[in-house]
Amino acid sequence: MTGYIIKRLIAMVVTLWFIITLTFFLMHSIPGSPFNEERNTSEAVQRNLEKFYHLDEPLYVQYGMYLKSVATFDFGPSIKKSSQTVNEMLGRGFPVSFELGIVTLIVAVFSGIALGIIAALRHNGFIDYLAMTIAVLGISVPNFVLATLLIQQLAVNLAILPVATWSSPKHMILPTLALATGPMAIIARLTRSSMLEVLTQDYIKTAKAKGLSPVKIVFKHALRNALLPVVTVLGSLAASILTGTFVIEKIFAIPGMGKYFVESINTRDYPVIMGTTVFYSSILIIMLFLVDIAYGVLDPRIKLHKKEAS
Amino acid sequence: MEKVLEVKDLHVTFTTYGGEVQAVRGVSFDLFKGETLAIVGESGCGKSVTSQSIMRLIPSPPGRIADGAVLFKGKDLTKLKESEMRDIRGADISMIFQDPMTALNPTITIGEQIIEGIMQHETISRQDARKKALEMLNLVGIPNPSERLKHYPHQFSGGMRQRIVIAMALVCEPEVLIADEPTTALDVTIQAQILDLFKDIQKKTGVSIIIITHDLGVVAQVADRIAVMYAGKIVEAGERREIFYNPQHPYTKGLLNSVPRLDLDGADLVPIGGSPPDLFAPPAGCPFAARCGYAMEVCDRVYPYKTHLSRDHHVDCWLQDERAQKMLAGVK
Numbered sequence: 159m160t161g162y163i164i165k166r167l168i169a170m171v172v173t174l175w176f177i178i179t180l181t182f183f184l185m186h187s188i189p190g191s192p193f194n195e196e197r198n199t200s201e202a203v204q205r206n207l208e209k210f211y212h213l214d215e216p217l218y219v220q221y222g223m224y225l226k227s228v229a230t231f232d233f234g235p236s237i238k239k240s241s242q243t244v245n246e247m248l249g250r251g252f253p254v255s256f257e258l259g260i261v262t263l264i265v266a267v268f269s270g271i272a273l274g275i276i277a278a279l280r281h282n283g284f285i286d287y288l289a290m291t292i293a294v295l296g297i298s299v300p301n302f303v304l305a306t307l308l309i310q311q312l313a314v315n316l317a318i319l320p321v322a323t324w325s326s327p328k329h330m331i332l333p334t335l336a337l338a339t340g341p342m343a344i345i346a347r348l349t350r351s352s353m354l355e356v357l358t359q360d361y362i363k364t365a366k367a368k369g370l371s372p373v374k375i376v377f378k379h380a381l382r383n384a385l386l387p388v389v390t391v392l393g394s395l396a397a398s399i400l401t402g403t404f405v406i407e408k409i410f411a412i413p414g415m416g417k418y419f420v421e422s423i424n425t426r427d428y429p430v431i432m433g434t435t436v437f438y439s440s441i442l443i444i445m446l447f448l449v450d451i452a453y454g455v456l457d458p459r460i461k462l463h464k465k466e467a468s
Numbered sequence: 469m470e471k472v473l474e475v476k477d478l479h480v481t482f483t484t485y486g487g488e489v490q491a492v493r494g495v496s497f498d499l500f501k502g503e504t505l506a507i508v509g510e511s512g513c514g515k516s517v518t519s520q521s522i523m524r525l526i527p528s529p530p531g532r533i534a535d536g537a538v539l540f541k542g543k544d545l546t547k548l549k550e551s552e553m554r555d556i557r558g559a560d561i562s563m564i565f566q567d568p569m570t571a572l573n574p575t576i577t578i579g580e581q582i583i584e585g586i587m588q589h590e591t592i593s594r595q596d597a598r599k600k601a602l603e604m605l606n607l608v609g610i611p612n613p614s615e616r617l618k619h620y621p622h623q624f625s626g627g628m629r630q631r632i633v634i635a636m637a638l639v640c641e642p643e644v645l646i647a648d649e650p651t652t653a654l655d656v657t658i659q660a661q662i663l664d665l666f667k668d669i670q671k672k673t674g675v676s677i678i679i680i681t682h683d684l685g686v687v688a689q690v691a692d693r694i695a696v697m698y699a700g701k702i703v704e705a706g707e708r709r710e711i712f713y714n715p716q717h718p719y720t721k722g723l724l725n726s727v728p729r730l731d732l733d734g735a736d737l738v739p740i741g742g743s744p745p746d747l748f749a750p751p752a753g754c755p756f757a758a759r760c761g762y763a764m765e766v767c768d769r770v771y772p773y774k775t776h777l778s779r780d781h782h783v784d785c786w787l788q789d790e791r792a793q794k795m796l797a798g799v800k
Contacts, residue, residue: 360570366525367565368585368636369557378584382575457575458620 166450170443177439178228178432182221185431192237192426211237211428224432233433238425244433247418252437254324255402255414261334262399266341271388273342274349275376281354289346296343302405305336309409322411333410337403341395345388353384382456389456393449397442472643472676473499473522473561478536480514480521483529487748491517493700494536499644502670504677506691507702508684508723512744514700515680519646522678523563524553540644559589562637566649568629572621579617582636589640604635607672608665627658631665638669648680663689684727688712693780696720699744699755706781716783718760754786762787 191213193204208214212223227234233244277289309332313321320329356362357380365379402415415434422430453460480492492514499505507515520526522538524545538545540560545553557563565571573581582601586592592600598617605613608631621629630650637645647666651659667690670677681687687694688708695705696719704717715721722740742759745751754760757767767786775788786792 360565360567361573363525363565364563364571364633364636365573367523367557367563369554369559369588370584371554371588374584374588379573379576383573459574459622 166447170447173443174436174439175225178225178436179221181432181435182224183217185428186217186220188426190426192428211235213428228432228436233436234429236427236430238422238427238430244429247430248415248433248437251402251413251415251418254412255407255416256400258324258330258333258337258407258412258414259396259400259402261330262337262341263396265334266338266345266395266399267392269338270342270345271349271381271385273346275353275381277346277350278353278357279376286350290350293343293346293350296339297347299339301336301340301403302409304339305332305406305409308332308336322409324410324412324414329410333406333412336409337399337406341399344391344395348388348391349384352387353380356380356384359383386453386456389449389452393445394442397438397445401438401441469500469503471498472501472540473678474537474539475499475518475522476537476539478518478521478538479534480517480526480531481534482531489747490750491531491700491747492521493750495697495700495702496536497695497702497705499676499678501643501676502674503692504666504670504679504690506679506681506687506694506708507697508681508687508694509697510682510723510744512747513697515697516648518697519563519648519678519680522646523557523561524548524550525557525563555589558585558637558642559640560642561644561646562640562642564630564633564637564645564647564650567653568626568633569653571633572629574621577618577620578624578632579619582617582632582639585636586639600639601635604639605632607669608632608635608638610635626654627661630654630658630662634662634665634669638673638675641673642675644676644678646678646680649682650679651686652681652683659686660689666690684723696723699750700747701755701784703756703785704781704783706778706783710778710781714777714781716777716781716788717756717785718762718787719756720783722759754784764792 191208192211193199193207199207205214212220215223224234231245233248235243236247239247273289273293277286280286309321312319312332319332320326323329324333362375362379365375370379402417402419404416404420406412407414407416415437418430419434419438421427422434475495475497478492478495479490482489482491495514495518497505507518509515517526517531521531521533522545524533526533533546536546540556545556548556572578579598579601582604583594583597586597586600587594590597601617602613605616610616610628610631616624621632624632630653634650650666651662654662663686666677666679669675677690679686679690691708693705693707694711695702696711696717697703698719704711704715704720711720712724715724719740722738725738726740728737740759745755745758751757751768753766753768753770754763754772757763760767764786772784772786772788774782774784776782777788787796
């Protein structure tokens, strides 16, 4: 097992290096620079600025310097918000995004799986159709539409929940709902289809023939086998939810990480683009690693390390 | 002999988009204590549906026990509540399915899969249940059982898995064991071992076995009595020797003729031509008439009555009618 983990860690570093390299050169291949704006800066100022951020050096030198600083977990200063470093921005934004993300994930996973199970057990019944209608709506209605509708109905018309900001549990309800619906729908559909498949398996018939109760059959025998495909999507889903979503955070005025992704690209804030990308990639890679570990836990046939088979 | 199970005029239908499929159309048989009854027939004749209906395991909907009764110790199983039925499944009547590769849950250790069955039906501590599981694994011939309890199904070979499935089915000492094609998925040597195991266990526990198969070789090895099914009906039934040496129904004869034989060197197999009737609209007369070399006019119109040839041996065929017998005698 430790051998496997070490191998995976090395692979993760290599993957990350690929991502950094690609992003770095792609970013610099786009014409323009952070200081090319409508505002007129004098030639001398521009040159000084570029010198300060080492933008006047050849690209491979900049690349080398960047790799060195990333290796020490220093993402450098922001160009546009000159008083802040990228580390500070991530340190401030990520906890908020993470909080929203975790709550959203919990809601999405539990309600999605529950909905999927109920739909599968009542296959082709009214509840199944209802659950799948909700799921299709959840997938096809964009979350910003849902968010605005929720705000209008629950916060403005009924005035039972706050409109925006992020300060108390009550404030968390609307953004969580808006953000969780899509993933919930995806999870519900996946759970349903894989549950339906598992329920026709012979070992479910065996469990029935043993006289087990329906509850035991569903939760002990079926669910575990049905969850593998759900776990697969969960990795990337979790990474994207945990690192913040621009739209939902914008709508609810939540000071998360999402805005840095988008703003940095618009303003060519090179260190921030790199920082957010590296950060997101790291989370994604870690999540995928956790998913692989979860496979081994869920299904004993999947061995993470070779040997030890009989 | 004591009657353990009595199936009376069982009708099972499946509702599909194309209409009602009458999979089982009035099947009756008795099962006595300690005997092995083989139900044989080709694919789709209703033998599996019959066996699953006894345990009420047919998927419903679309399946439905439309008529008839299944009497187990005087109780009609078709009338029981689902929760009462659950108490019978696994405890009084057990079932073994065809493919041991898929009949075990891949994510649960075999120990747990056996123990959960015991704990479902008996008030017993986990330790005692585990002890019982060990004894059972010993009985079905799993070497090193205490170690093997912790293993998952994929760590066993096909034959070993079928032994585990059998252990699981027998661990609560049921009175009836229904084995649906228990050896079809196994190779021939393992097949022989498993059949020996059935006989061995029957001797030790006195369990009554219904074995569903299309393999007459299996039947010859284990069955005491044989019921031949065709198109949802039992067309002939009797003791093993009677069926093998004195088959009366043309379908039974056809089945026996289509078995490869080592003693008749070079003889061609004689298949039964044609295919079984459509059970959406089963024929009014004998369902085998269209494929039968002896079919008479009456066969197409009226289903034959049951003729008893001996205490046990009975057949549904118009050839048994004395008028037909007279005619046959005349031909000779």
